[in-house]
Amino acid sequence: MKSFFVLAALATSALAQRIAIGIPTDRQEIPAGSNFTVEVDRPNSLTGSTEVAIAIGLASCSRFPGGSCASLDPSELLGTILYAGPYSPQLSNSSKPPHQNFTVTIPNDFPHGDASFTVSHFSLVGAGPFAFFETQNTTVQIV
Structure with a gap:
């Protein structure tokens, strides 16, 4: 019973550490070859x-059945890596949660259509600490 409570506490702690993709929004159109800002929030x-x-990765869904992102598991395929490195969210003077912005470039030759935009996040949680890894994604339109 004691181990159940420990596991429940760890799970609750991990859920509190989750990130969110602030920008781009779901179904946002992004031109191939453009620079754009990615906002990664961590409440x-x-x-x-x-x-x-x-x-941060971008995977074209055109190579999947029907060009749909539904059959893509973002935790298994990041696609083209747009950024990989440190993450240090900061609280700003706005009403936003702590976040960090990244400027990334969509390759000129990236296929047009639906694409899975994925952010994989790694942190150390708690006093122990324990390793926490998560993947968040949204579907964007490359135009």
Whole structure:
């Protein structure tokens, strides 16, 4: 019974550390060859954590059945890596949660159509600490 409570506490702590993709929004149109800003949010939490890194990737859905992103598992395929490195979200003077912006470039020859935009996040959570890894994604339109 004691181990159940420990596992439940760890799971709750991990859920409090989740990121969110602020920009781009779902179904946002992004021109191939363009630079654009990516906003990765990480809401405040009472549980301590140390941010380690993120990777931002873009995978064309045109190579999947019907050109649909539905059959793509973003935790298994990041596609073209647009950024990989440190993540250090900061609180700003706006109403936004702590976040960090990244300027990335969509390759000129990236296929047009639906694409899975994925952010993979790694952090250390709690006093232990324990490793926490997650993947968030949204579908964008490359035009």
